[in-house]
Amino acid sequence: MIIRENTQLTEDQKRRVLGRLEEQDLACASCGSNDFRVGEALGMGFLFLDEEHGTYMVALTCENPGCGSPRTGIRLHRSEFLWDE
Amino acid sequence: MPELDFPAWIRITHFINIIFISFLIRSGIEILGTHPKLYWNDDSKPGSEWARLTRKVMPRDKLYDTLDEEEDYSSIVAMPGHKQLGLGRHWHFVSVLGWILCGLTYVILLFATGEWHRFWPYSWAVFPQAFKDMVTYLNFDLPPTLPGEPYNALQKLTYGAVVFVLAPFQILTGAAQSPALEARFPWYVRMFGGRQWARSLHFVALLAFLVFIVIHLFMVVVHGFGKETAKMIFGAEVYPEAAAIITLAALLGLVVLHWASTKYTLARPRSTQRILGKVTNNTRRVLLHRLSSRQDYSRADLTPEHRVNGKPPTSDEYKIMAAHNFADYELEIGGLVERPMTFTLEELRTFPTKQSQRVLHNCVQGWTSIGEWTGVPLRQIVELVRPRPEVRYVCFWTMQDSGIDEPSAPGGGQFYEVIDLHLAYQAQTLLAYDMNGGPLPIKHGAPLRLRLETQVGFKMAKWIERIEFLDDYSHIGEGMGGWREDHVYYDKDVGI
Numbered sequence: 001m002i003i004r005e006n007t008q009l010t011e012d013q014k015r016r017v018l019g020r021l022e023e024q025d026l027a028c029a030s031c032g033s034n035d036f037r038v039g040e041a042l043g044m045g046f047l048f049l050d051e052e053h054g055t056y057m058v059a060l061t062c063e064n065p066g067c068g069s070p071r072t073g074i075r076l077h078r079s080e081f082l083w084d085e
Numbered sequence: 086m087p088e089l090d091f092p093a094w095i096r097i098t099h100f101i102n103i104i105f106i107s108f109l110i111r112s113g114i115e116i117l118g119t120h121p122k123l124y125w126n127d128d129s130k131p132g133s134e135w136a137r138l139t140r141k142v143m144p145r146d147k148l149y150d151t152l153d154e155e156e157d158y159s160s161i162v163a164m165p166g167h168k169q170l171g172l173g174r175h176w177h178f179v180s181v182l183g184w185i186l187c188g189l190t191y192v193i194l195l196f197a198t199g200e201w202h203r204f205w206p207y208s209w210a211v212f213p214q215a216f217k218d219m220v221t222y223l224n225f226d227l228p229p230t231l232p233g234e235p236y237n238a239l240q241k242l243t244y245g246a247v248v249f250v251l252a253p254f255q256i257l258t259g260a261a262q263s264p265a266l267e268a269r270f271p272w273y274v275r276m277f278g279g280r281q282w283a284r285s286l287h288f289v290a291l292l293a294f295l296v297f298i299v300i301h302l303f304m305v306v307v308h309g310f311g312k313e314t315a316k317m318i319f320g321a322e323v324y325p326e327a328a329a330i331i332t333l334a335a336l337l338g339l340v341v342l343h344w345a346s347t348k349y350t351l352a353r354p355r356s357t358q359r360i361l362g363k364v365t366n367n368t369r370r371v372l373l374h375r376l377s378s379r380q381d382y383s384r385a386d387l388t389p390e391h392r393v394n395g396k397p398p399t400s401d402e403y404k405i406m407a408a409h410n411f412a413d414y415e416l417e418i419g420g421l422v423e424r425p426m427t428f429t430l431e432e433l434r435t436f437p438t439k440q441s442q443r444v445l446h447n448c449v450q451g452w453t454s455i456g457e458w459t460g461v462p463l464r465q466i467v468e469l470v471r472p473r474p475e476v477r478y479v480c481f482w483t484m485q486d487s488g489i490d491e492p493s494a495p496g497g498g499q500f501y502e503v504i505d506l507h508l509a510y511q512a513q514t515l516l517a518y519d520m521n522g523g524p525l526p527i528k529h530g531a532p533l534r535l536r537l538e539t540q541v542g543f544k545m546a547k548w549i550e551r552i553e554f555l556d557d558y559s560h561i562g563e564g565m566g567g568w569r570e571d572h573v574y575y576d577k578d579v580g581i
Contacts, residue, residue: 042408059408073405
């Protein structure tokens with residue numbers, strides 16, 4: 001059985017993630033940029049013993065072309081971004 | 086037919102047998118306790134067990150592994166008890182070597198001296214007579230021995246069955262649980278109906294032994310303790326009081342031997358691992374180490390939900406990498422090689438050779454599952470990096486910090502496992518990035534894990550981040566050849 005562990009996000013869900021980034025004033029740890037592209041979300045509650053149910057690691061990619069380490073992530077609860085309108 | 090009696094060699098092997106079989110039973114219970122469930126299917130599907138010797142209920146909403154299912158049995162029944170699978174295995178394998186040697190000596194002498202006649206039913210009449218003997222026992226009476234023989238018909242058939250059926254059956258079903266034998270001769274394990282059939286039958290035979298031992302001891306008492314033990318002490322029905330005292334003293338000695346061995350094992354586990362390991366490792370290296378896997382299970386055999394052992398790394402670095410589908414992953418290969426290299430996951434996926442294999446996974450705890458693994462044959466990587474002539478081992482470093490990520494196992498530090506270099510060249514030794522036609526799941530070791538089909542599962546490092554070629558591993562960790570060898574006293578070469 002093939003199981004995809006990452007969830008692909010809709011445009012709305014990605015917008016909500018960007019909203020959370022703005023709220024938290026999250027900047028790239030490598031270059032300081034605030035410009036991110038939102039990728040997939042990894043559900044962690046079941047897989048990782050230290051994670052609460054409903055917790056996701058959302059993939060973020062720093063859009064600064066000069067960034068030395070563009071791939072990062074943000075930990076969010078599903079209630080913060082993962083619902084359909 | 087020669088005169089059948091109780092010569093010295095029968096009496097000596099009988100007592101040696103008692104020592105080994107008692108250690109085999111206790112250490113076998115220790116091994117069983119590590120996965121106290123028995124199946125008639127090689128998937129070991131949770132809930133499909135026909136027998137469970139645990140009350141633990143596993144969570145449905147959180148990943149658990151089979152280490153969480155392990156039971157802590159008392160040292161009264163298990164050798165050494167208290168979740169010490171590694172040490173239990175050492176005792177089991179040393180005892181089985183001794184037991185087989187003792188048994189072979191007994192059988193050879195049995196045939197060489199003509200004493201085998203004691204077990205051979207020369208007439209069909211022995212069978213109805215054995216039934217009559219049983220009825221006689223149930224009527225609280227003692228049946229007579231057969232003319233010119235030391236046993237009655239029921240004893241003759243029972244002892245014969247134990248020596249020539251039950252004991253060999255136990256050895257054969259034990260051997261069928263060796264991943265090296267299963268991988269090289271898949272037909273052998275299929276002969277028993279599969280690996281879990283062999284494990285279940287091994288357990289049923291253990292019960293048969295226990296039933297036999299209880300009835301045997303009871304009958305010795307019923308027939309006359311002093312008189313019967315005299316045959317096994319002096320070879321004839323003489324000095325029954327002295328025989329009874331000597332037998333009781335010997336049984337007390339056996340209890341003291343078990344108590345002292347258990348105490349020593351629990352107090353000095355490393356020393357026990359080294360001493361017993363010397364005996365078993367050399368034997369295993371000779372018998373199993375050169376066997377290579379030739380498995381090819383059908384797609385229909387694949388386990389729908391392959392069982393898991395070990396928990397994924399909990400570092401944020403790993404979780405972020407996983408959320409990005411391991412795009413930043415790099416496998417570093419170094420140590421004593423002429424060309425240290427690094428590979429991204431994409432480079433591994435587009436490697437010129439891609440190999441798939443459908444194989445039986447043998448966990449050291451006893452469960453199995455069948456999976457299809459796809460990846461790069463390790464031998465091709467070895468040929469690229471070119472190990473120096475002095476290289477003898479390959480070490481797989483993983484992203485798992487066992488102290489944080491694996492609370493069910495004692496000890497901390499980065500998880501690693503060492504294998505002999507020659508195993509890296511085997512045809513089905515694989516760096517796997519896919520499983521059952523999809524990307525390797527996180528719980529099974531994403532992005533990359535080792536497949537080493539002639540060894541038990543813990544050697545197949547998951548979440549690999551670095552491969553190091555070595556001439557010696559004594560400077561790594563506790564120097565035993567792997568994290569589990571260092572912390573839970575497993576054996577390094579685990580072809581069984």
